[in-house]
Amino acid sequence: MVTGAVTGTAQAIPVGPVDLGTLPGDDESTVLAVNEAGEMVGLSLVGPTPKRSHPVRWDADGRIMALPTPGGTEGQVRDINSHGVSAGYVLTATTAVPVRWDAAGQATSLQLPPGYHNATAWAISDTGVVIGNWLTPDNQFHGFRWDPDGAATDLGTLPGETWSMTEGISGDGTIIAGSAVRSAANQAVRWVNGGPITELAPQGVSSGAGRINKDGVAAGVLRETSSGPPVPAKWDRDGVTHPMDWPSPHSVWIYGIGPTGYVVGSGYLNPPRRSALIWDLDGHVAALPDDGLGADAEAVNAQGTVAGTFRSQATVWFRNGERRQLGTLPGGTRGQGYRITDNGRVVGVASNAAGKSHAVYWTLG
Template identity: 40%
Template sequence: MLSSLKKPLTVGTLLAAAALGLPGVATAATVGPVDLGTLPGDAFSTVNAINADGTMVGESLPQDVRMRFHPVKWDSQGRIGALPTLGGEQGRPVAVNDHGVAVGWAQDAQGETRAVRWAPDGTVTALPWTGSSDAAVISRTGVVAGGGSTPQSTYVALRWAPDGSVTQLASLPGGGQAVVTGITADGSLISGEAWDAAGNQHAVRWSATGAVTDLSPANQGNPGATAAAINDFGVIAGTVTEAGQHVPVAWKRDGRQVRLDWPAPPASATPRAINRAGVVVGSGEAEFAQSRAVRWSASGVTVLQGARRSEAVAINDSGTAVGNVESVAARWAADGTETILGALPGGDYSWATGIARDGTIIGRSDLPYGWHAVYWPAS
């Protein structure tokens, strides 16, 4: 059974299993999602994040040619409510912490995009920065990180303290552009990607003071290195480039790079998420094969779904991973048991995008006329 495969894993083994159509794991019964609906007058919706209490945030959209984001919040029972903007039409919350504080962006009355924070009661506050900005992540302690444009039109990484004061996170020497990808629970470390003077992409980490650490100084390839996610202990999962392929790696808190098990080139693999225990999930490819959902742990690599196109995109601290199998949402228990999560009535496809501590899963499902945000209650 492919779920029991540990290191070493070869390209030939993966391809042979796919060709035979062997299931990666035992499969549980299909279950269906709960429709989170839209605001009155809108047709589509997307849920972007969920916290430990089941509060969810995302956007509701009208059915027209323009993508107009109306910021919304759902309570743990799936009841939707509108969130305010800064006087403009659009806004988009992308993260929410366990205290119910959400962050993202909203337009002001002049149509400028500003990084914002929504309090649990829905009150919206603009986070200071001169120029357009957006918030991407928030820690349990209320530290927010994201980015903003400078007068030179360079997108730089930013950190806002709980009191709202802003710090521009350092760029690489000679470089400028940088993006945030994650934050620790205490807000002390931020993961991201930054570009050097030659335009090469590097995986980086920032401290609370804004100092930058280049995690991939030797990686000069295109697209270079990525830092996909960071856990609460400061371990970062990402990739470096070797022979034109994505090689999965993890960087320890001390900056030491550890290679995650995967076949040597020409295979590629891409981590997407990491939990507190350091378990990483993502997807991997082998020569002439489609992507396969995989999990990396201290005991090696596990192919979660070896027979069909799949990816794992999120994992909670209990080790339950979620993702997609042939464009249908799926869940993998810590023991590897796969559950296909199904779609809304009338739809054929669904995508799981996140999972809460208690196992509640968020995502979206297609409908004959578009898509709706959905969730699968913890089982």
């Protein structure tokens, strides 16, 4: 199969990694989301597994700020939108409560309907719509939508079923992608303009579309028959399926979709090794150069630049076929890249001299 890719220009030498540190008393950290302004949110962590997690925000220059946890001492912030507003949840003594933090870091607990509980927020649109998952009064797991006016909506399940989950939302807040159960199998679903749940691959045996970009285009994998091969696919804003190349009967996973429609993932394109993969805008697949050693591709930006990991180092692959490792912290030996912005900020983690994982970023220039 083809490795590498197409055209591009020479790339500037990356700068970094910049160590984003931890809150006082904590020993590890991780970034979970970054916006185009370079503002990042994630976790400052302490203790043995399971670690205690504290929601934090870093400004574009890497200065850390603890986010308030009303009603509790732990929590997670999972996403940040283009206006610097973020969403996540706080862990109280008895339950999880969804929270929105404004651009100044002030917290608002999201109100739930009576009887709903243990709610976790996972994503926020640029219009301020928060999505997540909660337990219903009869303890069924459902996706929810919380609007800026305070209205909370149970997004329901497929007919006759009891389970659903939200996973991502478009920038304008109109399209939510997620999963639901049908016939004891996972199915890719979406909700549009607050409407009812619909399947993205209603004729398939199983499917998943856990990645969605700001334009509302989702990506994932479906199986058309129980014994058939996996089919990677994109679903456009109208919900139309666009299969992507996969000339292999073996497993494939989708990890990211960029703003313009590039898709990245991993799969057994050339067994027995697993390859990092990119699908171009026409759906053609290529294995990213890995010297036969394997690699992971986790995110891609509008230009098709991929962030991932190669030989335990954070790495980027450019559209001209160039692969570049991004470097480690002083005394550290490991790194991982898993988010990338259109203006060339790669975020991830790297180990320090003490062997602890810290959130970091690199600038591609």
